[in-house]
Amino acid sequence: MTEIPRSHPRYASLVLRERLVEGFRSGIVAPQGLIAHGRGEMFDYLLGERTTKEARAASRAAAATLVRAKRPVISVNGNLAALCAQEVVLLAGAAKARLEVSLFHRSDDRVTKIQSVLESSGAEGVLGFLPDAVLPGVEHTRGMCSKEGIYSADVVLMPLEDGDRAASLARMGKKTIAVDLNPLSRTSRSATVTIVDEVTRAIPELVKNVEDMLDDKRAATLALSRYDRDENLEAVMARMAANLGELR
Numbered sequence: 001m002t003e004i005p006r007s008h009p010r011y012a013s014l015v016l017r018e019r020l021v022e023g024f025r026s027g028i029v030a031p032q033g034l035i036a037h038g039r040g041e042m043f044d045y046l047l048g049e050r051t052t053k054e055a056r057a058a059s060r061a062a063a064a065t066l067v068r069a070k071r072p073v074i075s076v077n078g079n080l081a082a083l084c085a086q087e088v089v090l091l092a093g094a095a096k097a098r099l100e101v102s103l104f105h106r107s108d109d110r111v112t113k114i115q116s117v118l119e120s121s122g123a124e125g126v127l128g129f130l131p132d133a134v135l136p137g138v139e140h141t142r143g144m145c146s147k148e149g150i151y152s153a154d155v156v157l158m159p160l161e162d163g164d165r166a167a168s169l170a171r172m173g174k175k176t177i178a179v180d181l182n183p184l185s186r187t188s189r190s191a192t193v194t195i196v197d198e199v200t201r202a203i204p205e206l207v208k209n210v211e212d213m214l215d216d217k218r219a220a221t222l223a224l225s226r227y228d229r230d231e232n233l234e235a236v237m238a239r240m241a242a243n244l245g246e247l248r
């Protein structure tokens with residue numbers, strides 16, 4: 001890895017880039033994933049590169065949705081595995097969720113490598129290698145998934161998901177949780193709960209909220225009653241616009 005001085009003002013952001021480049025070199029991250037991260041970085045800049053009040057509220061609603069789920073599944077792609085595999089495995093443990101490797105640019109080789117990364121962080125029973133179902137309306141290998149996992153899940157956490165696949169899951173009647181820095185994306189606008197935050201900040205926050213809600217059912221009810229996706233996205237966009245005004 002390239003050495004980055006801790007004093008650099010964009011230290012955290014540069015470390016994430018290094019992890020992705022490393023993931024690309026080892027065959028976990030698709031080249032397109034590097035570009036997708038860049039789009040996210042731009043929105044994070046406007047957000048102030050920190051977890052906002054809106055993201056915390058969405059995270060609590062997401063945690064409530066996860067603890068109430070009967071068959072929760074976390075969809076894992078290359079960027080997520082390269083950025084925060086350990087935290088994702090912790091979340092799966094806390095929420096009793098299955099992990100499924102699900103790739104927009106699918107290859108058996110990349111699925112196997114991502115599965116190994118998750119397993120070396122302690123994951124068991126990772127799905128995705130032998131897909132045996134298809135998401136309705138999603139063409140080609142992008143729609144492949146596991147019957148036991150995403151296909152039959154009642155709640156799908158889909159960090160960094162593509163809009164087409166997110167919309168298909170919503171049409172199937174599932175509750176979906178997105179983690180996406182872009183409040184304007186189709187993914188953000190079709191999910192049941194959308195956390196607009198950088199994924200390496202969002203996943204640990206979600207782990208904490210899930211752990212809190214496991215033994216506090218009232219907190220879960222309260223979080224859901226207070227959350228309104230469109231209102232939350234509206235507030236995020238107002239924040240971005242205000243930050244842009246100040247940056248000028």
Ligand code: ATP
Nearest residue numbers: 036037039040162163180181182185186187198199
């Ligand atoms: P959509 O397909 O939902 O309409 P899109 O085409 O803009 O959106 P994709 O390229 O399909 O987006 O997916 C990448 C999305 O993930 C982007 O919206 C980007 O903002 C977001 N993203 C990328 N990296 C991160 C990250 N580290 N944390 C959170 N979000 C991220």
Ligand code: MG
Nearest residue numbers: 161162163164
């Ligand atoms: Mg897209």
